[in-house]
Amino acid sequence: MPHTRNTSPTLRRCGRAAIALMIATGVACSAADSLLEVEDPDIINPSNLNSASAATALSAGIALRIAQATSGGESLFLFGGLLADEWRSGDTFEQRNTTDQRATVPENSFLAGQLRNLMRIRVEGELAVGALRQYRPDPKSDVGRLFAFTAFAENLIGEHFCSGVPFSSLDGSRIVYGEPITTDSVFALSIANADSALANRAGADSTNVGSLAAVIKGRALLNRGAFAAAAVAVAGVATSYRHQVTHSANATSNQIWSLNTSAKRYVLSDREGINGLNFRSANDPRVPSTAGGVAFDTFTPFVSQSIWTRFSPVTIVSGIEARLIEAEAAAKAGSATYLTILNALRSSGGVAGLAALTDPGTEAGRVDQIFRERAFWLFGTGHRLGDLRRLIRQYGRGPETVFPTGAFHKGGSYGPAVNIPVPFDEENNPNFEGCINRDA
Numbered sequence: 001m002p003h004t005r006n007t008s009p010t011l012r013r014c015g016r017a018a019i020a021l022m023i024a025t026g027v028a029c030s031a032a033d034s035l036l037e038v039e040d041p042d043i044i045n046p047s048n049l050n051s052a053s054a055a056t057a058l059s060a061g062i063a064l065r066i067a068q069a070t071s072g073g074e075s076l077f078l079f080g081g082l083l084a085d086e087w088r089s090g091d092t093f094e095q096r097n098t099t100d101q102r103a104t105v106p107e108n109s110f111l112a113g114q115l116r117n118l119m120r121i122r123v124e125g126e127l128a129v130g131a132l133r134q135y136r137p138d139p140k141s142d143v144g145r146l147f148a149f150t151a152f153a154e155n156l157i158g159e160h161f162c163s164g165v166p167f168s169s170l171d172g173s174r175i176v177y178g179e180p181i182t183t184d185s186v187f188a189l190s191i192a193n194a195d196s197a198l199a200n201r202a203g204a205d206s207t208n209v210g211s212l213a214a215v216i217k218g219r220a221l222l223n224r225g226a227f228a229a230a231a232v233a234v235a236g237v238a239t240s241y242r243h244q245v246t247h248s249a250n251a252t253s254n255q256i257w258s259l260n261t262s263a264k265r266y267v268l269s270d271r272e273g274i275n276g277l278n279f280r281s282a283n284d285p286r287v288p289s290t291a292g293g294v295a296f297d298t299f300t301p302f303v304s305q306s307i308w309t310r311f312s313p314v315t316i317v318s319g320i321e322a323r324l325i326e327a328e329a330a331a332k333a334g335s336a337t338y339l340t341i342l343n344a345l346r347s348s349g350g351v352a353g354l355a356a357l358t359d360p361g362t363e364a365g366r367v368d369q370i371f372r373e374r375a376f377w378l379f380g381t382g383h384r385l386g387d388l389r390r391l392i393r394q395y396g397r398g399p400e401t402v403f404p405t406g407a408f409h410k411g412g413s414y415g416p417a418v419n420i421p422v423p424f425d426e427e428n429n430p431n432f433e434g435c436i437n438r439d440a
Helices: 009-014 016-025 052-068 076-083 094-100 111-135 141-160 183-199 206-223 227-234 255-262 319-332 337-348 363-377 384-393 424-428
Strands: 087-089 169-171 174-176 242-245 266-268 289-294 301-305 314-318
Touching: 052 111, 052 141, 076 087, 076 094, 076 111, 076 141, 076 255, 076 384, 087 094, 111 141, 111 169, 111 424, 141 183, 141 206, 141 384, 183 206, 206 227, 206 242, 206 314, 206 319, 206 384, 227 319, 255 266, 255 301, 314 319, 319 337, 319 363, 337 363, 363 384
Parallel strands: 266 301
Antiparallel strands: 087 266, 169 174, 242 314, 289 301
């Protein structure tokens, strides 16, 4: 798909970053040419949200945004796995091929929508929280869920994008351009919003909202290297807990299925670039697959995942993840209970045919074992890129011992990228001058 640019006077004056925020919130640009100022009945004006029903509708819209940012669109669930070792590009589009090759650039036109969807959760979520508190304060857990969704979006941004993502906001109808913040600060924001979710979970759905917020908080703490605190955060979450994004013929298809199984633009990886895990050849029942034929590009051998079909729900937060966080914290503390936790999951985590693990006998081997278990349990759900970055940041691994490297399967060699840059659109933010750094 060619990269196109809108060069209208309005866009030049408002800036693409402003336009993205306008689209997310329906706020008009005050500098728009008078000839372009028209009434649009589809735009939601904040002044129209002065009722309980409107607050409810806005709150429900955040669930749609979560779907768009996960398995309901070509999201970081796919793009992050493409940069890591979960997926290979079987496509002809440069945007996917260069990402697979670890040659990510800000001009990649697929990136803007992925970051925008996550920012919409933040901006619209704040608006929805205010509307619920004013017009429909009960049940309080509905407010808590919105805070948890915001925490989820922020954590996903921190795991995937480079250091220096700006977080813009609104002051009434005025766009407040954000300053770039570090990756660690993004995780701190996620933790703060998860805490707000926990403080607002009272109501009939208290347990579900509490579990959702607790796992997100634990994940963000893990990303900051606070292993013991992460284990404490998730301790009360039942292993059976699931928060799922659902799909149907009346809503959206599962886009992991659509872009892999149906369109054949993504291919399940197997030992990609020397370091990649054997997602296909391991024959692990957690990542079942089917091979045969060629991908969309007509020459890459095609492998389809068999986890999800067209309308299968996708678990984005779970009690299994809570146990994996506890296992990693135990191993970090030198406790042998990490293996007990992993084997308990393998025997009762809902997947048959998993044999018990044994202690590999070295610290490095235990780290490999834990991250392999995370890769197979959490496959395709936006965790893998963040985990590879943590292996570098927290465990001292070299980037070329973690990410795919060497000869690229479509010619040439893999590049050095270990994260996704802030999209080019953000350069219209006067406070943004590019990534602070491209380190893990």
